[in-house]
Amino acid sequence: MTGLEMLALEMLHSSSMHSTLTHLECSRCKKSFPSGQLVNLCACGGPLLARYDLSRAAKTLSLEALRDRPPTMWRYEELLPAAGEPVTLGEGMTPLVHAQRLGARMGLGRLYVKDEGLNPTGSFKARGLSAAVTRAKELNAKKLATPTAGNAGGALAAYAARAGLAAIVVMPADTPEANEIECRAAGAEVVKLDGLISDCGRYVAERGPREGWYEVTTLKEPYRIEGKKTMGFEAWEQLGGKLPDVILYPTGGGVGMIGMWKAFAELEALGLCGAKRPRMVTVQASGCAPVVRAFDQGAAASEPWENASTIASGLRVPKALGDFLVLAAVRESGGTAVAVTDAEIVAEARALAAEEGIFAAPEGAAGIAAVRKLAERGWIARDEVVVAYNTGSGYKYLPSWRQALGM
Numbered sequence: 001m002t003g004l005e006m007l008a009l010e011m012l013h014s015s016s017m018h019s020t021l022t023h024l025e026c027s028r029c030k031k032s033f034p035s036g037q038l039v040n041l042c043a044c045g046g047p048l049l050a051r052y053d054l055s056r057a058a059k060t061l062s063l064e065a066l067r068d069r070p071p072t073m074w075r076y077e078e079l080l081p082a083a084g085e086p087v088t089l090g091e092g093m094t095p096l097v098h099a100q101r102l103g104a105r106m107g108l109g110r111l112y113v114k115d116e117g118l119n120p121t122g123s124f125k126a127r128g129l130s131a132a133v134t135r136a137k138e139l140n141a142k143k144l145a146t147p148t149a150g151n152a153g154g155a156l157a158a159y160a161a162r163a164g165l166a167a168i169v170v171m172p173a174d175t176p177e178a179n180e181i182e183c184r185a186a187g188a189e190v191v192k193l194d195g196l197i198s199d200c201g202r203y204v205a206e207r208g209p210r211e212g213w214y215e216v217t218t219l220k221e222p223y224r225i226e227g228k229k230t231m232g233f234e235a236w237e238q239l240g241g242k243l244p245d246v247i248l249y250p251t252g253g254g255v256g257m258i259g260m261w262k263a264f265a266e267l268e269a270l271g272l273c274g275a276k277r278p279r280m281v282t283v284q285a286s287g288c289a290p291v292v293r294a295f296d297q298g299a300a301a302s303e304p305w306e307n308a309s310t311i312a313s314g315l316r317v318p319k320a321l322g323d324f325l326v327l328a329a330v331r332e333s334g335g336t337a338v339a340v341t342d343a344e345i346v347a348e349a350r351a352l353a354a355e356e357g358i359f360a361a362p363e364g365a366a367g368i369a370a371v372r373k374l375a376e377r378g379w380i381a382r383d384e385v386v387v388a389y390n391t392g393s394g395y396k397y398l399p400s401w402r403q404a405l406g407m
């Protein structure tokens, strides 16, 4: 290839692969915001959602075009917010594992586990923080702060380090040790509080403006959801351009659920899927199940859960900012909401490891426990395509695993 041909190819590549981000829109009052400045929530309290020029994106994004793109979530570049080179560690394109043996024992022929534990930093939080740190860097933030149940903090610390930015992570004192260690290793400042993630959230919100931190708290920052939505794009792509019949998602803040719901609407707008959606299932732990309770009561939003407690630390969110969006997605999709006990989580974590070789986080195992319940009830049929997200790696929860194995 001549130098001129190579230059032409590079130009073609850069002109055909770029973000079509246009603006941000409030998820409550629909007010528009420019995308070129650092923002958090709308004045009405609503989280902001990224909007794209979908007709422009449709010109270049297709199943065919994706074949030659790098195996990271940034392959969906048209529908992601990076203006230039993203801050990446290779997140995304995690395996969609056909759980044949586990599925067969539940009477399901097409159960798949999307193994998010294989992401950089060992959880799906890598996706959201790659997107958020990319934008924060582009918009000149200097110090990024987040409350965390653990994994988001680890991911923020890593991506901030990669971007050369400072990070402060605020976590409950009983967060898994691996999360604290990974944050400190990446050079983040770590604050541990006696309390829950909601207390950590208050701490960041109070000090952030005073200290000049940019808050990348779930849903208070518009781009984490953009990273997480790629879990939905990938399921579609890995199933050959088809959406599954059922998706199970372990829900704390619910951002993955909101993100995937948004992803499917974008795919439809691009003509890449039809109007039929997967039935979306929110899975929570019975020791902290505010969204399940709201779903059962027919409420539009949840009430704070008292004395939240579960081994699935990522699900210990007493009240999520985006609960109303999660509930809307679950209902619109014809889905449901299921709570599972810690004992059920432990049993399914062991089954997933022993029968499929997947060493899961308790949050991921919660999804499998819900699959079992819904299959037993006949809510999921034998031949339906079911995708359960294992949102994190078991390696981050070794003390819980030690206990589960009676060691």
Ligand SMILES: Cc1ncc(COP(=O)(O)O)c(C=O)c1O
Pocket (backbone or CB within 6 Å): 123, 125, 149, 150, 151, 152, 218, 250, 251, 252, 253, 254, 255, 256, 257, 313, 314, 315, 361, 363, 364, 391, 392
């Ligand atoms: C492993 C794991 N799974 C699930 C969740 C819940 O994620 P979301 O806030 O998107 O509901 C978390 C959040 O901390 C997590 O760390």
